[in-house]
Amino acid sequence: MKLSPDLLDTWLALGDRAAISQTLRASAAQITLPQARKIAARIQALDATMPRLKIGILRSYSSEPLDPWLGLEAALEGFFPEIYHAPYGFFHQEAQAGSRLLSFEPDLTLLLLRREDLHPGLAEPLVALPDRERQSLQDEALRRLVELIGRLRDLTTNQIVVTLLPPLHGPGLGLIDRQAERSERAWWDGFEQRLVGQLREAMSGVLFLDLGAALEQIGRNAYFDQKYWYSARFPFSAEASRDLARRLISIAAVLQRPKAKVIVLDADNTLWGGIVGEDGPQGIALGHDWPGNCYLAFQRRLLDYRSRGFVLALCSKNNAADVDVILREHPQQLLREFCFVARRVNWAPKPQNLRELASELNLGLESFVFVDDSVHECAAVRHELPQVEVVQVPGNPLAVPTCLDSVARLEILALTQEDLNKTALYAQERERRELKQRVDGDGGSLDDYLRSLDMHMRISLDDRSQVARLTQLVNKTNQFNLTTRRYDEDQMRAFMTADHSVVAHFALADSFGDSGVVGLAIFRLGTTLAELDSFLMSCRVIGRRAESAFLEALLRWLADTGIRQVVGEFLPTPKNALAETFLPDHGFVPGADGRLYLDLVDRPPLPANRFPIQVELT
Known part of the structure; x- marks a missing residue:
């Protein structure tokens, strides 16, 4: 569904970057290229003091069409982007002292590489090569790429993001590729595993961004724009362009904005459907059937965030006894009492409760992400506690499981014990x-x-x-x-x-x-x-x-x-x-x-x- 001009104008009239950003991210509507430019321009006009984010791009295919999408996602996260595109294929020239890239002093350096850029032998089908040559080719391609990344790492301290463009047309062996002994996909899976292993062990501040995972999520036919590729050497559709831009800006947000540490959750119509004080424990929507399965999926997703190192807290206007029954006794409730590091279940204003939670946990409010279904509660927190990031839970249960996926600061770049x-x-x-x-x-x-x-x-x-x-x-x-x-x-x-x-x-x-x-x-x-x-x-x-x-x-x-x-x-x-x-x-x-x-x-x-x-x- 495309975003209507009238609805877009209504959202842009909100007059606040955070509110515009939250509203747009909560919408499933597709944004056109002119609309992306309009949104970015509006947000930049609202806040001329947004910090600049400098992105340097080394590429072997066109990257300029990414600019408006980077501008959109940067504006939504509160950045003003400056982008440098190196000349085609100037990887080694830019990885030298005094290069234009290093003079630009980017906050983030992006490598847009095709697979065949890594070694001339990769321009030919892998299936015809003997096993020894296949292994030798992988070793040499990996050595060349790691050497290039290493030179960049030695010359700069900024974040480096490495990408490899997936094939536009799928594996040469077609349906049988996955189980074939000479599987092309298995060869590339092995290459990428070895690459991330070496980066993890030897280089800090380098992230391999898996475009293959994004392609699987969106779908190959929707991810690539064949006409654009063959006419202008730019591979991505509008949807894929925005997805790549969002992922890149998320990395920048993790690096440059205060670290998120706590996800503070409402209960009714957030952890489950319905209002427990009115519907009773048996009347809420939570379980394996529609729409309760959507809230169950959201709770599973929250456990994923807990595994990333974020902690969960509960902030609900409710009778504590009613909520306790669900947390302790409901058979489908995944998040039990021990999953929450702190709770405020009472009838006090939520901004007051958030201040108390921050004091109890000895954390700043800028480390909080507040999640609630009520437009009024979200507005109150935004107004009184602007340092808190606010996410309004969608009214459509289908959108609930993924409502935090676009929160950039809930991504992580490292994981410790x-x-x-x-x-x-x-x-x-x-x-x-x-x-x-x-x-x-x-x-x-x-x-x-x-x-x-x-x-x-x-x-x-x-x-x-x-x-x-x-x-x-x-x-x-x-x-x-x-x-x-x-x-x-x-x-x-x-x-x-x-x-x-x-x-x-x-x-x-x-x-x-x-x-x-x-x-x-x-x-x-x-x-x-x-x-x-x-x-x-x-x-x-x-x-x-x-x-x-x-x-x-x-x-x-x-x-x-x-x-x-x-x-x-x-x-x-x-x-x-x-x-x-x-x-x-x-x-x-x-x-x-x-x-x-x-x-x-x-x-x-x-x-x-x-x-x-x-x-x-x-």
Whole structure:
């Protein structure tokens, strides 16, 4: 169904980028190229201060027709795009110092490659080649591509996105290809698996974007525009162009916008169809039949998001007892009580409840995605809490399972063990709060509470197995962060392997469970002077004196290695006031250059019992 001009004008009259974006994304209507330009222009006129997003494109086929679709998706996400298209086939010329691409300084570099660009031998059918030649061809094509990506990676720190254009006409062996010994699809599946394996192991900030998956979702005949390809060397239909643009802008949004962490969900007409307080537990729509199967599918999708590292919270205007019956007893309810890290089920205004949830979870409201079916609740949250991303659940049950698919910040570019354990970690923190309330109620002190946790800290130095997690920490930790310097995985590895630096991290466990890797310090080492480049800790463990125990252990280690003085600094940001006095509180004094110094010579170590934490440094 095409979007009517009158309806488009109505939406554009909303006068707010977020509202326009949400309305358009919730619609299944097809947008034409002129409409895409009109929408982008309207949003840009509404907000002339949108940050610029610079995209550099290296290509072996036409890419300029992507521009209006990139403009549309960028505007919907709050960016103003600037796009550089390199000349056809100038991959190696642009992967050199001083090239026009590097002078452009893109935030994101996109490689649009055809399969036959990787090696001349790929211009011929694979099926006719002997097995040894097929393997040799794959090895050489992979080597050439990885070498090209590696040169780009060495010259720039921006995100690199690699694509391979699927064949326009399907495999040469037709229907039998999937089970044939010389399957073309199996050969390319093997190639792509080897490629992503090498990228994952050796290069940070490089993503292989699987166009084949998009093609399967849309369908080959709808994905390609044969006439456009043969007349203008541009392969994509309008639908495929917008899909590719959306995926690229989603990557940029994940990198450049505040990280989403919590999906806050309404209950009625969101997790199930109907109103439990009126329809009763047996009257709601939730199960294997229409329309309850749509809400069941949505709950399965929410479990997928939980597996990506997002946590779920509940915010519903309801009687708590009615909701509890569904969460605990309904046979088709997938999301049980333990799936939610926090809940507000009451009749208070939802903006108020969201503020309370943010306080309870110790998170900023910019990390929240609020999901509700009510136009009035969505409008109230948008008005009072503009930093919260709002998604209105469609009225059509068929659209409910995929209503979050277009939320860019719910994509991820990396996955760590801590991400997989997020819900359990928040549950542990809730138990710690309950213990503290009991200790306080019995007249106990903070020291009594901390000792009752039975905490154990494991400090490791230059542990390359934790590069992904440490890079994640250094790029997302804001509150307890002395300098807020950001580094990618390659830079983190370089700190670990250099003789003149050390990367220390700690994991913290207690009687309630293991919080995982939650603290990081990077020192630049001289002969007798150590410079504290970065020192940070996850907000999850603030208030347990772990930061002090970590610093003290590292100061002792530095002194044992011959370091006589440590210098650090506090670089203020809008979010890190919590860490402002940390170094002075631990004996650091201002120097003539404005930085903070601590002499380790003859410095008596602090009593071990000052921190109720058992520390092990390996």
